[in-house]
Amino acid sequence: MSFEVIKKHKTFGGETVFASHQSKATKTEMKFSYFLPKQKVDSAIIWLSGLTCTEENFITKAGAQFHLKDSNTMIICPDTSPRGLDLPNEHESYDFGSGAGFYLNATTEDYKENYNMYDYIVNDLVSLLKDSFNVNKISISGHSMGGHGALVIGLRNPEVFSKISAFSPIVNPSQCAWGQKAFTGYLGDNKEDWKNYDACELIQSGKLHPAKILIDQGLNDEFYPNQLLSENLEKVCKDKDQELELRYQDGFDHSYYFISSFIKDHIEFHLD
């Protein structure tokens, strides 16, 4: 699986690169960014961004390159949905359709052909990392909708993703407005189908990850607790013996200023 470099910026000794490739899962061109340190890499962190983001937000704002520059680990940041389509209701709202793929495989008539971000990450992006970058260890992290994606994808594929971390994740989408809107639109009304894409439900059903999960949640986050429901994850992890370090961070909001403040800890967690 090849890819095309769009632009490339030397960053520290390495490179910040914007690229695209054809996705089998979404049947569209998908864009992504990555940072490659100057050393040969043997591992990768996949970063999943939140609502409205593209492949650009994290790599521009998080300050991650500084903490990866002396490591053997790259970070890769895919876009948050297919692009270039014009499906019914796809571009009407910030929390559904374009920029809001929710890292699932859609089953509703309008979306099932293209909105397969779960398969895109698990198959296309993982293949790219293995085939084009010779990476032999992959872990996953993300923010908000991307934190949900990291948890769901990591819990369902612990043999592929060695570690999971998240910032301000939507941990129980079946129980919040963002998740209910997205799941109804992509998966339909049968709530049994939603459980495959809900971190709390997955852990409740016994899908555990062998490594500790690291989460940071700001206490001044404008979406906490209503959309994020962090305490629900705490409870189910305790009930099911999933190791979890959930750090409530006083005064921090939902922004990239929060992410930049703790990205060093997350990178060290993934490198460990």
Add this chain to the structure above:
Amino acid sequence: MSFEVIKKHKTFGGETVFASHQSKATKTEMKFSYFLPKQKVDSAIIWLSGLTCTEENFITKAGAQFHLKDSNTMIICPDTSPRGLDLPNEHESYDFGSGAGFYLNATTEDYKENYNMYDYIVNDLVSLLKDSFNVNKISISGHSMGGHGALVIGLRNPEVFSKISAFSPIVNPSQCAWGQKAFTGYLGDNKEDWKNYDACELIQSGKLHPAKILIDQGLNDEFYPNQLLSENLEKVCKDKDQELELRYQDGFDHSYYFISSFIKDHIEFHLD
């Protein structure tokens, strides 16, 4: 001189803040951002951004907060021009008018009332730092057009600005297309008037700074050498005994990925 906080984001132990105040120099509201570490500050770095930027670019993309978080130094980032006006030709091009104030005091009829970014920095912003933040040491840095601003303002006011550094500065605006267009529009055709705002001309006329000047210039910069003319500064500094460390950085371009790669060095230079 008071100011109004627009929004505030906890960042590391400190705060990234967006604010505005009324400027005597521009007779408009001026926006700025700043990062205040958690410790009491006694010094400040003024960061001047380049063409098309606002108060947001640097504070979002440069990763400076990480390197200032344990210091007693804040960084403040003003907008690059007055806003909210509708002067002739003000919004027609990216390199003149809004987003392109060039850190000078305009004398042409249309612009002289408001486009006084030189006075805005030297008077209004310095007063704000002294009065509202009790800062007793101020230094100055910037990128591209902002690197030009840092050099000109620092060279003309060495008693106010203890250090000058710059990334990819326009060092000799009288001799490049960007500078000629801006100076003609803001200052008119008399090239003698241009010399007050041209770092090479200032040094040539004996305006030296007692401290070493630090500059980083990427060798893959799309505007080097044509618009930036770095070698002209090297030559005049040598001729006039102005201490200069001009580092040509192989492979780096004009972007914030370049700035983020060397901002640590610049901050350490200013803190020293």
